[in-house]
Amino acid sequence: MQKCLWRLFLMLIVVTTVAITLIWGQTKISPSAVNPHTHPPALPPQSVSKFPQVSSQGLFNHVERLNFRRYTPEERSRTRKYIIQQLQKFGWQAQLQRFDTGINIVATKPGTDTQAGKILIAAHYDTVEVSPGADDNSSGIAVLLEIARLYKNQPTIRTLELAFFDQEEAGLLGSKAFTTEKQNLDSLQAVIVMDMIGYACYTDSCQQYPTSLLISPPSKYGDFIAVVGDTEHLPLLNSFNHISTEKLPPVFTLPVPLKGLLSPDTLRSDHAPFWVQGIGAVLITDTANLRTPYYHQSTDIPANINQKFFTGVAQIVVNVTTEILNHRDSFKTPQT
Secondary structure: HHHHHHHHHHHHHHHHHHHHHHOOOOOOOOHHOOOOOOOOOOOOOOOOOOOOOOOOOHHHHHHHHHOOOOOOOOHHHHHHHHHHHHHHHHHEEEEEEOOOOOEEEEEEOOOOOOOOOEEEEEOOOOOOOOOOHHHHHHHHHHHHHHHHOOOOOOOOOOOOEEEOOOOOOOOHHHHHHHOOOOHHHHOOEEEEOOOOOOEEOOOOOOOOOOOOOOOOOOOOOOOOOEEEEEHHHHHHHHHOOOOOOOOOOOEEEEEEEEOOOOOHHHOOOOHHHHOOOOEEEEEEOOHHHHHHOOOOOOOOOOHHHOHHHHHHHHHHOOOOOHHHHOOOOOOOOOOO
């Protein structure tokens, strides 16, 4: 009897081991299974190459070439010439959209499925009067141009649209003008806005938090990138939690209810007009004056950009962009 039980026990071990091996061999790590509050596991080798890799030097070159004020009409015209030249170099057709006090630049690359809608990635290109705006917002412009380079020959299910907004510093005038034109919003599924994504700090208490928001600090340093999204489109916001950030800056996501009406600090960039129109949009930011001492100062220069942090944030944006361009899922929060 004992021998029979022992043999049966051995057979069960063998069968269980084989079953686990077969199941494991057929299982792939799902991005949605990654716990954003723990260190994510390394992606399998075959998954790493699915994300186009950003060029750190290419990004920083754009920031250095834009190291001048972009406040007056002449300065902003000079900026547009640079952006248009770079878009054409990467094979994109630039379209100018004029409004009362400025000009937005828009470029579009059609997707393979006309029914899947489009994704808009955006950044503003103007500055305040006294600043050359390396972080605010050459950093965002540089990532937009890097996305243009990476996706020039990259087929995607959804259409990819890039927008360079003018007059953000004057009161979000470029994005407000863009969102009041109905044709700009047709088939628009989601928006990613980048505004100041190149500065990090690594001393205690260098990161501040708005008093109007009850936030548990993700770090005692300013070493993370913040992603602010509306609660009506949580799947879009959660896209940044589901992407592995191993070896990349930590991501802190902030869901905002009621379109930010109770938290005006969350309405300070070009994502806000899209919220008003009911379009899912997120703001990616290093938190501006809550972190950097160079905010709206003449000292906002390329030398004060943290190149490793900046490159890591750019890669996060590219990774998420790749994911959301290549699925057809809705970004609206499911009704419970």
